[in-house]
Amino acid sequence: MTRQIRTSPAACDQSLHQAYDTALLDLDGVVYAGGRAIGHAVESLAAARADGMHLAYVTNNALRTPEAVAEHLGELGIPTDAAEVITSAQAVARLIAEQVEPGSKVLVIGGEGLRVALRERGLVPVESADEDGLAAVVQGYGGPDLAWGRFAEASYAINRGVPWYASNTDLTIPGARGIAPGNGAAVEVVRIATGAEPQVAGKPLPPMHRETVLRTGAKRPLVVGDRLDTDIEGAFNGEVDSLLVLTGVTDAEQLLRAEPRHRPTYVDRDLRGLLAGQPEVVPAAEGFRCGGWTAVALNNGVLELREEDEDGEDYEETGEGRESGGNGNGGSGLDPLDGLRALCAAAWTAAAEDVCTLDAAKALARLGLQ
DSSP states (O other), X not given: OOOOOOOSOOOBSSOHHHXXXXXXXXXXXXXXXXXXXXXXXXXXHHHHHXXXXXXXXXXXXXXXXXXXXXXXXXXXXXXXXXXXXXXXXXXXXHHHHTTSOTTOEEEEXXXXXXXXXXXXXXXXXXXXXXXXXXXXXXXXXXXTTOOTHXXXXXXXXXXXXXXXXXXXXXXXXXXXXXXXXXXXXXXXXXXXXXXXXXXXXXXXXXXXXXXXXXXXXXXXXXXXXXXXXXXXXXXXXXXXXXXXXXXXXXXXXXXXXOOGGGOOSEEESSGGGGGSOBOOOEEOSSSEEETTEEEEEOXXXXXXXXXXXXXXXXXXXXXXXXXXXXXXXXXTTOOHHHHHHHHHHHHHHHHTTSOOOOBOHHHHHHHTOO
């Protein structure tokens, strides 16, 4: 069966935390960045949980154990049990355990999260490529202090024919000081040295989704993330709904250019979006309208954003005398996120199965989202 192509963000009459039973939340760029809670995350998650929503934290970061992640979340003011944390280390450990004998030795290139996950599956983590009977190599994010020699150790084993697994292939990871290289960058180093390809477990691939469902028992989950190529694509592959928050690596321009598998069900600023419904984006005479904003794909290759008054008449781009404030709402009190939702509909409809190439720079500048 052909899956329908998403051409617009969806509407939801209920608050999302009431419409879905479980939030499958990414951590880096969604709940925290560089170890610090992202604005509105703590209180939003507390309110969602208090109203009955189950919370699960699903991360491609294989460095820390679920216990360490839960402890960190508790320190941020988000009480969490280790069982509510699902990591790519757990997913890749299960993947390996299904393909090797119990008690097999696995060379670890990464942190303690990998070692604990392997032991949980009855496997033996080792540090040297020269171990007798080595059954697999597993690579996960090891943090900024991971020694370069560990990549050489992986390469020695892989070049001898030992199967290679990776927890995830995120090229970058957000931190307090900015964007840093992720495990995917480290995987590229080993790929160059070996010419091999790893089996990958993390988002957006099925092993991670399977691990999450097995551990949470979610019936109607909502994936919440900041990355189009992991969180949102993972939801697409798992055929579940998703919420993109703009607190991490994805910006508004990237969202407009998203290919079909990277288009989220919903989009919002931050985790406050869990506690609200989502407005409807409706076809207008020339484009798509949401909350007073109308987005139109012009024949000259430009995405134009118009503001309408209560009678549905368009203001000129200057706002007909309205001062355009720093919040990008033209002084009208309209929500810039509604403008972005309208632009998504216009861009995705114009692109259909492809990537939108229309120029949205001026429209995004009006919204303060450039």
